[in-house]
Amino acid sequence: MGWWQVDADTLAQSRFVVSPLAETVAALKTLRHGTAAHPGERRWLDAHLPRYRERSAADPVTAALVGAALGPRWNATFLTPTPAAEGESGGGDRGGDRGGDRGGDRGGDRGEDRGEDRGEDRGEDRGEDRGEDRGEDRGEAAFARELEPVRATPPGVVRADLAEALGGPVPELLRRDDLAERAADLLAWVWTETVRPSWPHRRRIIEADALARTARHGTHGWAAALDGMRPGLRWLGGSRLQVTPSDSPPLELAGAQLMFVPVTPSRSWVCWDVPPVDGRRARPGRRYAVVYPCAGVLAEEGRRPVPQALAALLGPARAGLLTQLDVPRTTTQLVALTGLPLGSVGRHLRILREAGLAHRCRVGRSVPYVLTAAGRVLLDACPAGPEPPDGGPGPGRPRPGRRAGRLRTPRRRAAPASPARPVRPPGSGGPGRGGARRAGRPAPARSRPRRGPAGCGRSPPAR
Template sequence: MGIWRIGADVLVCSRFTVSPLAQTMAALTALHKGRADPGRQAWLREHLPAYRDRLAGDRVEELLVWAALRPRWLADFMITPPRDDDRTFHDELRRVSETPAEVAAADLATAIGAPLPPELRVPDLPGRAAALLEWIWTHTVLPEWPRLRRVFEADIVSRTGRLSTGGWAAALDGMRPGLRWLGDGRLQINTYDNPPRDIPANARLSFIPVTTAHGWVTWDLPDRYAVIYPCTGLLADAPTSPAPPVAVSALIGPARADILTRLSEPRSTTQLVALTGQSLGSVGGHLKILLAAHLIHRRRSGRSVLYYRSPLGDRLLKPE
């Protein structure tokens, strides 16, 4: 199995963070496969035709995506861990475009396990990759980025809360298939039969949520590593909910009424952030008030806390 051996200093300095480039790569992967995870079907239907039209008119881009996105390997130069001073998508994208052409070609050859097709032996390969990623970002990610960022940040708060109470085993529990904390400084990153990798003592390790079912790992040797994992707030389609009664909105406020309406079935705080578009702090505050008013209940399910309407909440929304 694939194991990273990680020292205590690396763990202390590790961080959960958001990466626009990682989400862009997740979007590209979904478009390339032509399938999306639960909760992303409408997004896929909206953007897949334009994506296919773009690649149909550019043989280099078509082969680039084929070579870069392999079943068990991604071309390293297209997705590296974010740096501490990155502030925007273009901060991360710049490293893609500035990759030496020979490095990009070597990464793609490693990914496909064979020499590059003649069409990919072009000097501006990194620039072509960056242009495609920028198109994916602009057309398919940026329009929903404010909402996605709130959902990712809510997931990070949940994970770091588990870390503070249950350690790394709790924080990484259920993060992605094949990944688990083994203890004694050993992180299993997948079930592949690869030799263990010793992470340098000065390395920075990041954990990054995205909209994908499986995730991946990436690095920028020798000292930056990242685990890309599925965000738990996006595991279910967002069904349409009826608008709360006007009288209820006037009584408890429209934001709390919206949350109450959506709790006909149990949902986590992270899912409510995704569904309502409200911030994590706002959702948490509204849940606290709804709990105090006995309009909702909560229960634990594994590592998550789920909220759902109480009989009193049901009667408030459906008065007889």
């Protein structure tokens, strides 16, 4: 077996990292093998595998490069670089340290007061609008930064990495100097065509897994947090971390940076940076990473729609969680499916459990939630409402151009105050009662005013 010697300081400073490039490499591995681990991945392959095979058939050099770089035992180092520790982080950096402290301290007090009103009103509309756009922009920029070292790898280092992955000489077809450029172009194509369109959803799943493992570490320790992360990975005790079941020399990680990188495809590998010296890899650097398939990768198709009456009764977020509990689901899976923050999901589940609509059970180390008999009766008693006959907005449906959010009661707006009008005496011809001309009635006769002596002004009208 292969194991790493991890001291206490390295383990304490380890973190979870979100890596768009690692997600792309995992997608490339799935496309190359053409096998799916679950129905959702099967649908993804059905959508993208034909185009990948067409591209490979049109470029045999790149196809041979992928086959050599992703060997049966080792990956070429230049194609699977170690993510930077200062990159975007999920559980260990933001989600674990900050999310756990802020979510626990402030979420319980502020969340229940303001969260249900502001969070459901603004969060679903604003969060989906801004969050997904901002997530795509950040993912694109992070992917471009991670791809630069792949494209800049010297030709000699690429050939040395391929020889190590193959365990022998490099084929004649791959003895050329543009392999790094070809590999970067292929990764950019996989990212653009297959990963970036669903990156906001993938990121939510990755962050949910990192948050759940961080919470498990705080409760049960590192052995529980690492349990089931990837085949062959387990905590041996005595500062030893087994990373692979195959035999490989042990590595000492004293003072190094250890990162855990979740990805949504069912692929895993370990990597560490080996800076090149004079065109060859010399010795391992200071960054090590474990890339593993995260939990909560579930298909969104075929889900039961949220009944409109139930959403009006419980609120759309809580009603959506209740409809997901027709089968047992963990908190991580619910976060991944709904896109809600972990603290909000936990708060809604607690309220549903206190109301007798859901209960939790323990299955090994996981604690899934499921409907109670009362919750199932309530869910079955609220069928989805019919569509309006004219296709216009109906109860619980957003008006055109608006996102579906919380049902809002229309507010009556006060009429704008009219400007003050001068009060005129009756009979003066103004808009008063006496001055208004009525239909069919002539205006009252008025005589010309008489003038008095100079300086006396006008005399009152004759009666």
